[in-house]
Amino acid sequence: MDTQREPLIEFKGVSKTFGTRNILNRIDFSIYEGEVTTLIGLSGTGKSVTLKHIIGMLKPDEGQILYRGKAIDQMSKAEWNEYIGQISYMFQNNALFDSMTVFENVAMPLKYTTKLKKQEIKEKAMARIEQTELTEVFDKYPSEISGGMQKRTALARALVTDPNIVLFDEPTTGQDPIRKNAILSMVAEYQKRFGFTALMISHEIPDVYFISNRILALYDRKIVFQGDPEAFEALDHPFRDELITSLESLGEELTGLYSRRHFKVRYQSDLSKRQPDASYAVAVFVLEGMDGISDALGHDVAQQIIRSLGSYINKHFGAVGGFSSRQTINEYATVLPYSDLEEAKRIMEDFTKDFQEHGMPDLGSLITGEKPSEGCIEVNISAGLAQGKPQIEIESVMEFARFNQKPIARFECKTGG
Amino acid sequence: MASDSSAQDTAEISATEPSVGKITSFFNLFGSRTLRLNNNLGAMAIFFFRSFFMIFRIKAIPEIIQQLYFIGAKSAQIVMLVGFFTGMVLGLQLYFVLVKFGSVGVLGTAIALTLIRELGPVLTAIMITARAGSAMTAEIGIQRISEQVDALSTMRIDPLGYLISPRIAAAIISFPILTTFFNLIGILGAWVSGCLLLGVNSGTYFFRVVSSTQMDDIMGGYYKSIVFGLLVVTICCFQGFFTHMRTDSYGAKSVSLSTTSAVVFSCVMILVSDYIVTSFII
Incomplete structure (x- = not known):
């Protein structure tokens, strides 16, 4: 079925090395429009590095990244601006501006990248703040709120511009089990409501299965699996022993x-x-x-x-x-x-x-x-x-x-x- | 025969090898440092020009005002305090030099020209470097290592336009103004020590200050303060912006080292550029 569809974003033989350490070794995968794709892998295997390639923060040493069939490194400035303008990125450690309040953080992309009036920006930012249950802390600084609230502030900021593609770098890290599921539900709900394409890095197995259309597994510098969650559950690969089994056992123990x-x-x-x-x-x-x-x-x-x-x-x-x-x-x-x-x-x-x-x-x-x-x-x-x-x-x-x-x-x- | 020749060659090579090795390593070290300096200067120049041309945007105005408050208004007190005591010390020192020649009447001239031409711009720039420049490096450095700068890029906000341009604009405006404050308060400080405490005639003092100061002196001081402002902001912001590129340290340590480098390099560059600018305008 995948071969009949045109991928929205496609990695073709992408390699990346930092110094002498090879992180990605000719990886190939596709992301399809309107789907939630989850990238899973052990810590330090290059998941965030993969995401950063999509947004142009890192350039591949080898291979190409295609957006609707067009290599992103060959785009004109106008094409690049159009491409990058559709993407929001939620950082693993939130990357909130610590000298700004929650409201200012959420409103920032609107303030600097749109021509909206002050009142419109306020309304839109407050709507997102309300949806992410941050109304009570909208005037607080990131250092004054909990880790979970900081995460939701980052989520609100990522979604405030109504992006077409959202990259989530471990959106549930540091959250308690209730909030982890709440964030995943929120991602699933917004994805359904706004129809954006999501690429998410997550360790929340099996919870991510419920909201993901596709799973990508990164192991030993390569993509060892890409397909639907059902097929992933039957994956016969050392990766499963190292990651999945331990996480599932822990999940059973807790719930x-x-x-x-x-x-x-x-x-x-x-x-x-x-x-x-x-x-x-x-x-x-x-x-x-x-x-x-x-x-x-x-x-x-x-x-x-x-x-x-x-x-x-x-x-x-x-x-x-x-x-x-x-x-x-x-x-x-x-x-x-x-x-x-x-x-x-x-x-x-x-x-x-x-x-x-x-x-x-x-x-x-x-x-x-x-x-x-x-x-x-x-x-x-x-x-x-x-x-x-x-x-x-x-x-x-x-x-x-x-x-x-x-x-x-x-x-x-x-x-x- | 052949073996004798070979032994001789080997002896010659072993005799010359150490000196060749030393020379090569010296040139390697010198060359690599020169290339690194050259690369850094080039990167700094690109960094400055890209940031400078982004000043001229309406959206930059609120940020410029904010930076004017931080660099300008909040530095005014310390600059004036230093200016007052610099003036007092100058008044005291020059009085005892001039009194030997019976020429205390020119105290006002000496004070005005010393402050307006040299000490005002230089000391003001050094004070702003210590107060605002170090803070700029630390703030931008922390933003860099906590991925806030990357977050700006992902939001399609140019980090140079958002973080650097307003600081350059604020420096261009506030350095000359603060230099003026320094000069005026310094002249007042010298009046306190020279006239009030040591008895020089106040009328003579102020007459000399006004009559001996030419427009060229004032403008020369302003040119210097603008050059210093651009240098200080560019160096401090550059060090903060590229904190993550440091190879000698990471994280908080890299921010602290960047801040130290920024202050030291700025102070050195203020004095070096002072000589260069003076040689052009004198």
Whole structure:
């Protein structure tokens, strides 16, 4: 499919050496328009160097970087200005101007590169500040705010000019787990809303899978993989052992939930030992209304709610021998390996009752405990069950479970306003 | 025969090798330093001209005003303080020299010409280098190592236009003004020590100050202060802007070394250029 599409940005045999240290060795990869591409790799392997080549801060020693088929080092001044004018870059260490307030930092690209009036600049910058939940600190200096807020200030500054291409250099570094997911959600939401092309460096595996259309893996000075996240999960390469496995294990340890890959591995290892006619059940949970929560209460609250739901599911179904995984940004799947459909229904009823009595009030307090919102917030949690046999692919059983989904809990219009 | 000849050749080579080696290494060292100096001067010249031509933009005005406040207004106090005591010391020293020849009446002439032609521009420039020049290097250096300068480039804001041009413009404006302050306060300081404390006639003193000072003297002082201003700002900003290119240190250490180099090099260049400019205008 990729061969039929014209890449937006393409690296062709790009090499870069600093002194005697070779960082990139004839790397080739493509970035397609309107997609989120994530570049992953071990620390110090040249990910930031790769990004800096795109924006012209570094020049390749060998090879070419093409933008819509045109080599960027052969562009005329007008072409270069047009190209570079479409790109925003979010630095790994934020690169905020420490003698300027949050507002001045965000407004700066508009002030110096556009002909907008002062009032328009103010409105646009404040809108971004609000979207990134920085309203309370807009007049503070970077040294007066937390690392997470600094990161969001850098994000707001990168997005304030409505760029067509955004390069994110580890946007989630230094953030707590809630904020990490909040930032990734924000990137995904803005990407959908504004349609920009994103190239992101991230270590947040598997979270980046949910928002990425393509994954690029940089290992030993070369791109060893480029393709969709599903294919990447099945990658058989030393890179996986060094990076992915350690990160996924850590993720499990911290959240109790399996990564999608480990979920599949556990499924295969558990069910391969069973008789072919043995039954098991799969439950799929979906939290609907995430966009509304994000818009009204911010990405942090949305992430807290989804994590809280995950924690409830894992706790409840884990107690009866089940194992769970987050499948997409708002979907969880649980396998009950030793339960048939009837038993699973009873477990689900218990879960529903318990969740409505204890879980929903907790989620409600997360919502009502936040700032008042003018709109009506509606959150629906649906669950579906399906029965499977060991020889059936887990994806097919999950699809049945999605088909059988019905609401199990609902929260509506109880914001502080 | 052949072996004798060969031994002789070897002996000759070993006798001449050390001296050839020393000469080569001397020229290598001298040549590489000359080339580096040449490259730096060339880079500095390009840096200056690119920044200078970016002064003439409407968007630069707020930044220029900000830098005028920092380089000019905030340096005024220290410049005037130094000017006052320089004048007092000059008044004291010259009084005891002139009194030996019975010519204390020309104290005003000596003070005015010394300050306006030489000491005013030079000491003002050195004071501004110490106060504002070092701060410029440190500020730009920190912006460089924390990627703020790179961030400007990625936002399509020319770092030279944003960081350097306003400082050059502010220096062109504020150096002559501060030099004027220095001269006036220095003349006043010499009046305090010469007239109030040592009894020289105030009328004679001020008459000599006014009558002996020509427009050429004043303009010469201004030319010098403009040249010094351009040199100081260019050197200090250049050192800060290319802090990351230093090979002898990294990070905060490189900023501190750049600041030291900027101040030392600026002071040396003020004195060197003072001689050159004086030789042209005298």
